[in-house]
Amino acid sequence: MTDLLESTQVRAMYMSDTASVIEIISDHDDDDGEAAEAEFQDEGVEGHFVLVDGDDVLGISGYREIENCDATYYLSWTYLDEDYQGKGLGKKLLADVLDRLRKQDARKIFVKVSDYEEDGKNVYAAALSMYKSFGFEVEVVGQDFYDDGESQTILGLELTPQSEDLSVADEKPVIRFNGLFEIAETDGAYTFAWIVEKSAGFFGKRSFTPEDLELGISSVKEQGGRKIFLTFPSNLVLIHRPLQAVGFKYVGQLKDYYEEGLHELHFSHDLEGIG
Amino acid sequence: MIPIRDDNPQVATPIATYTLIGLNVLAWVLLQGFGNESALNASVCNYGLIPGDLFSDGNGQRVCRASGEWSGLVSSMFMHGSWMHIIGNMWFLWVFGDNIEDSMGTARFFIFYILSGLAAAAAQILSDPSSMIPMVGASGAIGGVMGAYIILYPKVKVHMLIFIMIVRIPAIAMLGYWVGVQVLGGISSIGATGGGTAFWAHVGGFAAGALLVLIFKDEEMLVNHPYYGWNQKADPLDIWQDPKNRQ
Numbered sequence: 001m002t003d004l005l006e007s008t009q010v011r012a013m014y015m016s017d018t019a020s021v022i023e024i025i026s027d028h029d030d031d032d033g034e035a036a037e038a039e040f041q042d043e044g045v046e047g048h049f050v051l052v053d054g055d056d057v058l059g060i061s062g063y064r065e066i067e068n069c070d071a072t073y074y075l076s077w078t079y080l081d082e083d084y085q086g087k088g089l090g091k092k093l094l095a096d097v098l099d100r101l102r103k104q105d106a107r108k109i110f111v112k113v114s115d116y117e118e119d120g121k122n123v124y125a126a127a128l129s130m131y132k133s134f135g136f137e138v139e140v141v142g143q144d145f146y147d148d149g150e151s152q153t154i155l156g157l158e159l160t161p162q163s164e165d166l167s168v169a170d171e172k173p174v175i176r177f178n179g180l181f182e183i184a185e186t187d188g189a190y191t192f193a194w195i196v197e198k199s200a201g202f203f204g205k206r207s208f209t210p211e212d213l214e215l216g217i218s219s220v221k222e223q224g225g226r227k228i229f230l231t232f233p234s235n236l237v238l239i240h241r242p243l244q245a246v247g248f249k250y251v252g253q254l255k256d257y258y259e260e261g262l263h264e265l266h267f268s269h270d271l272e273g274i275g
Numbered sequence: 276m277i278p279i280r281d282d283n284p285q286v287a288t289p290i291a292t293y294t295l296i297g298l299n300v301l302a303w304v305l306l307q308g309f310g311n312e313s314a315l316n317a318s319v320c321n322y323g324l325i326p327g328d329l330f331s332d333g334n335g336q337r338v339c340r341a342s343g344e345w346s347g348l349v350s351s352m353f354m355h356g357s358w359m360h361i362i363g364n365m366w367f368l369w370v371f372g373d374n375i376e377d378s379m380g381t382a383r384f385f386i387f388y389i390l391s392g393l394a395a396a397a398a399q400i401l402s403d404p405s406s407m408i409p410m411v412g413a414s415g416a417i418g419g420v421m422g423a424y425i426i427l428y429p430k431v432k433v434h435m436l437i438f439i440m441i442v443r444i445p446a447i448a449m450l451g452y453w454v455g456v457q458v459l460g461g462i463s464s465i466g467a468t469g470g471g472t473a474f475w476a477h478v479g480g481f482a483a484g485a486l487l488v489l490i491f492k493d494e495e496m497l498v499n500h501p502y503y504g505w506n507q508k509a510d511p512l513d514i515w516q517d518p519k520n521r522q
């Protein structure tokens with residue numbers, strides 16, 4: 001099997017690889033296959049790489065840059081053809097992708113993993129231990145994120161060393177909620193869209209109020225939502241009291257998500273009172 | 276001994292502070308002829324506050340103007356008696372005004388400033404209602420800024436220039452300095468008919484500012500301010516420490 005480790009190569013994914021890539025993903029999970037196909041259509045295949053043995057595509061991995069962040073990435077669909085798992089190929093592919101990111105001065109990469117179980121076995125156990133072996137660390141665990149009993153673990157890896165004690169100046173912008181939607185790939189987990197208003201006005205309020213949050217909570221309830229997840233940058237000091245007042249709980253933070261010293265805080269609200 | 280600067284961060288552009296400084300300078304240039312003697316005397320007469328004029332019906336006793344005496348309550352705030360007077364006042368406003376404006380917003384700060392000045396004038400009038408000495412100067416209103424500053428940010432370090440040394444002292448210690456300056460007097464009212472300190476105006480402005488700020492400050496603007504109050508700045512995440520507030 002060592003020949004495969006040597007004979008396989010990692011190359012950029014082309015649009016023409018889509019069919020074979022979708023096949024690999026769908027073999028593991030039909031839903032993921034569909035979601036990946038839609039994403040490749042919408043956002044293209046830039047930043048994606050395939051592991052090939054000659055003309056055969058054996059695996060896929062890649063990254064997508066996170067908008068409005070400083071050189072922060074999410075690890076994209078990372079799957080190996082079922083017949084070629086457990087042979088060190090996943091490691092070879094991921095190492096190659098991370099190397100490319102480091103060469104282009106990427107700062108940080110995150111990966112989201114579900115704890116979904118089938119026949120009492122964690123489907124993503126191999127992936128989780130592979131990520132950890134590359135130095136990824138668990139940063140946030142959102143309980144019941146995908147569904148009741150199925151959590152989301154977000155791991156992060158520093159690609160360039162991030163300072164421990166850098167802090168970013170506080171901000172108190174006017175934040176207004178302007179929508180709510182069910183989070184992709186979840187069943188009943190909602191989030192609010194929010195914008196920062198340009199001018200604060202002479203006497204205008206700055207943060208959102210508990211009343212604003214209550215309004216959103218009740219419309220999520222009306223739509224049958226189970227849970228609300230909200231994320232905010234760590235330097236918005238006025239968000240905490242209103243969030244706590246209406247029963248949000250602190251989930252954790254993705255360190256250095258926006259930029260060095262500026263984290264992404266995660267909050268959740270359980271509408272069924274479980275957990 | 277003068278304050279050079281403070282450790283207090285400026286959050287927003289202090290539009291009202293800059294505007295007030297601009298108005299004072301404009302008055303000094305346009306109405307007071309850069310302190311040119313005749314222009315200065317005329318401006319102090321025309322725009323100063325003369326307590327004795329407010330409550331008498333004139334009868335030819337008026338030294339300066341024949342009418343418009345009540346407008347002196349506000350106009351006197353923008354007049355000064357000498358180069359040192361205006362420079363000193365504007366310097367204090369420059370150093371300390373921005374942080375007070377940051378605690379309440381531009382519009383509120385503007386009103387706060389005028390009210391402090393009016394309170395200063397009221398205190399001066401009460402101390403000698405029949406005085407015919409015109410009072411001028413932003414010192415009363417700036418006394419209000421100082422009063423508010425010490426209430427809001429007692430522990431922030433102010434860099435004081437003492438001869439050639441710079442010493443950092445907490446704002447609360449400046450209270451002693453401010454009182455000392457007032458007692459020594461001399462930096463304020465210089466009238467057309469003589470000079471003297473507007474001691475009560477400064478005390479009144481200072482006290483008014485210290486009280487008014489309690490109403491005018493906006494707690495949201497002060498949340499997590501590194502120097503607000505007596506306690507050290509708290510980490511905003513501290514309120515989530517309790518396990519019941521964590522998922």
Ligand SMILES: CC(C)(COP(=O)(O)OP(=O)(O)OC[C@H]1O[C@@H](n2cnc3c(N)ncnc32)[C@H](O)[C@@H]1OP(=O)(O)O)[C@@H](O)C(=O)NCCC(=O)NCCS
Binds near residue numbers: 084114
């Ligand atoms: C995750 C995946 C890409 C790993 O690729 P792979 O080629 O099978 O893994 P490798 O042989 O290179 O092994 C890499 C690491 O994964 C872990 N791993 C691999 N197989 C494992 C298994 N059966 N059980 C537990 N850990 C396993 C080990 O930590 C291993 O490192 P080690 O060899 O130093 O101990 C592949 O197994 C896969 O496609 N899994 C299903 C899809 C998936 O979970 N994708 C991730 C979605 S977030």
